[in-house]
Amino acid sequence: MTIAIHESALIRHFNTRKETLRMWEEKIGCRFSPFRGFKMPDSRLYVEHPDFLDAIVDLVLTNERHIFLRGTVGSGKSTLMLLALRDLPTLADRRGNKFITGYVGMTGLYEKQMAAAIADSLRIKYRRSWESSQIIEAVAEECLRRYIEENSRTALFIEDVADNQEAAFHKLRFLADLPTEEMIEEHPDPLDEPIVTLIMSGTAEYWNAMLNFLPQIADRTEPLDVPPLDDAKAKEFIGRRIAYARGTIDEFDKKDFDISPFSDEAIEIINDAAGGNPRDIRMLARGCQQVAAENLKQRGDPAVGREIASLVADAYDTILREVR
Ligand SMILES: Nc1ncnc2c1ncn2[C@@H]1O[C@H](COP(=O)(O)OP(=O)(O)O)[C@@H](O)[C@H]1O
Ligand SMILES: [Mg+2]
Structure with a gap:
């Protein structure tokens, strides 16, 4: 009986809150x-x-280094990977090679799961009964064949690479080192460049761990820091989301868009607290929405100005620091 009363009070509380937020959105x-x-x-x-994306793509095209996209959680590593994945298949390197891309988004993989995920991502067939080394051999052979017969290099994207089991790294290292000595000896034409480029992501801590535990890969890998959003980009981030929720995203004009009810100053405060991290900007903006919705209900004003932004930024400061 008591439980039922508490429950309904709780539900009532959430419904009121939802209703308040809904009113602000409307x-x-x-x-x-x-x-x-x-x-x-x-x-x-x-x-x-665009500049950072070009830097990633240029590094892949020159084929001298593997890449490690380095950034905090929520900084936009996965997003940048998706953008680079979108662009690469339309490009060719200075030798005229095209690109075949694979994307491994899962983490926590064991050796065999990693081998299978790589094969799947590159659409390379294998038997379930095979050992991981057989699967990865098949991948290597097919990457070589694609390089020789189809003039295509392989670009393999691996998310949060350090979150996988250590044994899985041996598979990556094997691919990073291709072609093998054996392949070079057996092949009539000179095989004088890597045929698989790794584009990995992870945090700075993981990059440091990689330097210590996997110097064989790290030495040939370029770490690239994901740039934080500057204030103009933070405004665009919020502007795009508002336009999206209004159903006007297809008419979005980067040079002229609406951020109301946010003020410029409010977004600068939010971006400062978020350190330019898009995930944190979104969390802070949502916090602002909650305070502004209460204000709307009490005073009829939906604005998010300096005061609300500062209030929310202060409250989130501790939380964000702990999450990082
Ligand atoms: N350049 C960007 N523009 C818009 N949203 C972004 C951008 N970068 C990241 N985000 C958003 O921020 C959140 C975190 O980004 P994500 O790429 O998953 O970060 P990470 O992989 O570094 O943890 C996602 O919701 C994503 O959509
Ligand atoms: Mg990610």
Whole structure:
């Protein structure tokens, strides 16, 4: 009996809260919260870093180094990988080689799971009964064949690479070192460049661990730091999300867009607290929405100005620091 009363009070509380947020969204012409987290974010929400993306792609094209995209959680590593994945198949390197791409997004993989995930991502067939070394041999052979017969190098993207089991790294290292001495000896034409490029991601801590435990790969890998969003990009980030929730994202103009009810100053405060990390900008903006929605209910004003942004930034400061 008591439980039922508490439950209904709780539910009532949540419903009121939801209703308050809903009113704010409606007031600013949105169909849902602009700061909702999406499992598969729409690419129209992406704020592009064209120079940084070019730097990644240029490194892949020159084929001298593997790449490690380095950044905190939420800084945009996965997003940048998706953008690079989108561009690579349309390009060719200075020798005229095209690219075949593979993407391994799962982590926590054992040796055999890693081998299978790589083969799957590159659409290379193998038997379930095979050992991981057989699977990876098949991958190596097929990458060589694609290189020789199809003029295609392989670009393999591996997310949060250090979150996999140590044994899985041997598979990666084997691919990173291709072609093997044996392949070079057996092949009539000179095989004088790597045929598989790794594009890995992870945090700075993991990069340091890799330097210590896997110097064989790390020595040939270029770490690239994901750039934080500057204030202009943070505004675009919020502007795109508001336009998306209003249903006007297809008319979004990077040079002229609406961020109301946010003020410029509010976004600068949010971005400062978030350190330019898009995931944190989104969390802070959602915090601002909650405070602004209460204000709307009490005073009829949906604005997110300096005061609300500072309030939320201070409250989140501790939390964000702990998450990092
Ligand atoms: N350049 C960007 N433009 C818009 N949203 C971004 C951008 N980079 C990251 N995000 C968003 O921020 C969140 C975290 O990004 P993600 O790429 O998953 O980071 P990481 O892989 O570094 O943890 C996601 O919701 C993503 O959509
Ligand atoms: Mg990620």
